[in-house]
Amino acid sequence: MYVWHFHCLFICCFNMLLVNLNWKDYGSAGRMDTNDSLRLASLWHSMHAISQQLSPTTGCNGIDLLRADTFDLHCFQSLTGTKFFVICEPSAPYMELLLKVIYELYTDYVLKNPFYEMEMPIRCELFDLNLSQVVQKDRVALLAR
């Protein structure tokens, strides 16, 4: 049984208008309050846009991977502009796959939920449940998708 190698993992999804922010913390040192997470998300959104402007060639879609000393940040942008990013250990494998799986979960349990109001924080139990399952699952299961 392969144990997923991350000691801390944040998952965040927010859209272009930044009204809807869902932040999930799977183990990190230090708490992040709502204001801080909103500030960071808006900062990320602007930097994603600026990085597109600074591209030396055409067709840039913004930052996909940010590598720092103690963590890596993987970002996935859907066609509608909703951004999902995950913070993990340096060189953790299969993060892009994880983001795509999370996007699938988002479309299934959040967007197809008739009681979910657009642009509001996500309060869908099934989404949270499946999200924790996916995050804790081992690598083999993710490979099988």
Add this chain to the structure above:
Amino acid sequence: MQFFSGSAPPGRGAGGPGNNAHMHMLYIFNRAGVCLLYREWNRPLRTLDPQQDHKLMFGLLFSLRSFTAKIDPTTAEKGNLGVPLLPGQGCSFYSFKTNTYQLNFMETPSGIKLILLTHSRTGDQKESLKYIYNLYVEYVVKNPLYVPGTPIQCDLFTKNLDQYVRTLI
């Protein structure tokens, strides 16, 4: 070069002259945000005029550094967002990748920021940035005619830089 610490990182073989498809641009900023050097080897798209471009680049790096210091999951207490960070303080990013380019970043303890934009699939450029910093120290800082804080105009530096970059493709 015998006076550099360590040897030059191995290049990817002799690339043809002028074929800098992998290296796009290099920026060097000092602590105050003055752009000391901007070299471009391969830049098909220019969206802004040079001044705006430098300001935007510096602003992006400044914000990215605050962002990474704050979002770092390994330290329990972090400062407030927006407070200017000292060169060694907090977790710093060293590279980011988009689908069209990769930006490699290095900040020295004196506040000199080196930014190298390369092709998206190039590997880690930490050694290249260190070598370019060594070039800067030897040809610019030790040049008695150079005024710190002003744009670099040393021919030897740019010549050696171009020569080195050509070995990296």
